[in-house]
Amino acid sequence: MxxxxxxxxxxxxxxxxxxxxxxxxxxxxxxxxxxxxxxxxxxxxxxxxxxxLSPWQRVQLSRHPNRPYTLDHIKAICGDSFLELHGDRNIKDDKAMIGGLGKIGDQTFMFIGQQKGYNTKTRQYRNFGMANPEGYRKALRLMKSAEKFGIPVVTLIDTPGAYPGLEAEERGQGEAIARNILEMTRLKVPIITIVIGEGASGGALGIGVGDKVLMLENSWYSVISPENCSSILWRSWEYKEQAAEALKLTATDAMKIKVVDGVIKEPLGGAHRDREKTFLAVSDAIVKYYDELKNLSPTDLISQRMEKYTNMGVFKG
Structure with missing residues (x-):
């Protein structure tokens, strides 16, 4: 440990x-x-x-090397029923974005999420959980397939951001994320989104539009990481703790400002301290919120989803 x-x-x-x-x-x-x-x-x-715990300490816990990643959650929740699907049918298969079909009980879900690596070799293979445009296009292809067959979508967010490389921008990184946000707002099946670790910037939003958005207790969700915020405002990473405090990025803060709909409690010490208990809590949350959404018509789903996001924020005349 x-x-x-x-x-x-x-x-x-x-x-x-x-x-x-x-x-x-x-x-x-x-x-x-x-x-x-x-x-x-x-x-x-x-x-x-x-x-x-301070906000910065929660950020540290969200990055703990023993913390369970997306595939850990999916395999624990679905067991042998998970079938991974590959490729965006255009460029290639992005290893930082994974997705596929899996069952909880008798109900099939389309699981999609960012996957990080466990060591130097797998971190490079997974590009540190930072997806390229083809990753977001793969995610969209899987969502559209789920919609076609009436399968609910579960997205698991854990990324320091979308890949910021030149080649990613050349292939339309911004367009791919924007397209996903647009298409997710009008997807005709239930979408449950859970931030299981890091939820940074457009990289998170690219699979983050949902009917119900949840966060694990020691995850974070923000427009920018504390380090990058510190480097922009103070020209140094030394103020990352102050930045984490100011960004209001914790699950509790996100609940207060109604960015998320619920917080999934973690075992004392973080998700890595009792993985099985964490997996059970995530599975129970998916089932609970799906039961609330499954009887809504596609029209009502989309209407409520749009209303949820248009009501966010504070406006002053």
Whole structure:
């Protein structure tokens, strides 16, 4: 298990607890009471740290190397029923954007999301979760296929942004994202969107228009990352913590300003601390919100979706 800087007091107590248990196993000394005291201190430290996280600390948790990614969620939720689909039928198959059909119970869903890598090799293969235009066009192709067969869409957002390279711009990155936003507003099937990690900029919005938009507790959703915001405003990355505070990018902040419809609670310490519990919470949320949407007609779905987005924001005359 890897620990972030603010988690080091927890690491120290966990190390002490492990050593205490080893001593008890390897000798005849009764360490039960000592272990209990350390466990009590550990629980108190966990509650104190994780219940008072700053926006920047939540950003760090959203990037934790052990945090489950899109394919982890899909495979845990759907099991062997998941069938990945490839290609945009135009340029190529973008490995940063994955999608396919999967079942929760007896209901089939079209799952779409950004996928990051686990090590240097797979991060390069997945382009660090930053999709090119063909990734967004693949996502749109899958959404249109789902619409044709009346299959609801679930999108899982986890990206530091769309790929900003020259070749991506040459192939129409902005147009691809804009096209997805337009088409998603008028898709005739339910769309459930969940931010499971990073939700940055147009890269997130390209698959982020939904009837219900949810966030995992330690994810973030913003027009720009704290580091890039800091570099623009202060010409330095040193002010990223202040930027994270100002951007109001946490799930709680997003709920307050009605950018999202719900927050999915994570296990204490983050999604990586208890993956199975996280997967179950995400699955339950998908089923819950699909049950609310499944009986709406296509006309009502589109009407409510448009109303939801047109009502966002504050306007002053």
């Amino acid at each position: 890897e620990y972030l800087e603010f988690e080091l007091p927890i690491k120290e107590l966990e190390d002490q607890l492990q050593k205490c248990r080893v001593i008890g196993e390897e000798s005849e000394v009764d360490v039960t009471e000592t272990c209990s005291q350390i466990e009590k201190k550990l629980k108190e430290a966990q509650k104190d740290i994780y219940k008072n």
